[in-house]
Amino acid sequence: MYNFLLVIVIILSVLIVIGIMMQPSKQNSAASAFTGGADNLFGRQKARGFEAFMQKATAYMGAVWMILLFLLAYLSSK
Template sequence: MYNLIVGIVIVLSILMIIAIMMQPSKQNSAASAFTGGADQLFGKQKARGFEAVMQRATAIMAAVWLILLFVLVYLSSH
């Protein structure tokens, strides 16, 4: 069981990296590289289309990844 979950976590980690790399960049200028995009944090623009799908997929994969890691910690301690 432990090895199966470790395998799933590894595959999920690779998929999350791919999903994050596929997301379009939101930085328009060199100044936004220094601010870290803080000006867009409270913006009212919602993601649409492909960007929305990628954001949702990344969030779901991250949540599943985190849950699986907690399960691994529990299994390793017992």
């Protein structure tokens, strides 16, 4: 069980990295580097299409990844 979950975590880690790299860049100008993108935080429109799908998929994969890591930690302590 532990080894199976470990393999799933490794595969999910690679998928999360790929998912993050596929998301479009949100940095539009050099000013964003200094402000940290705070100017876009409140004026930003809701994501649509591929961008929305990638944001949701990355968030869900991250949540499952964290749950699996806690489960692995629990199993390794026994």
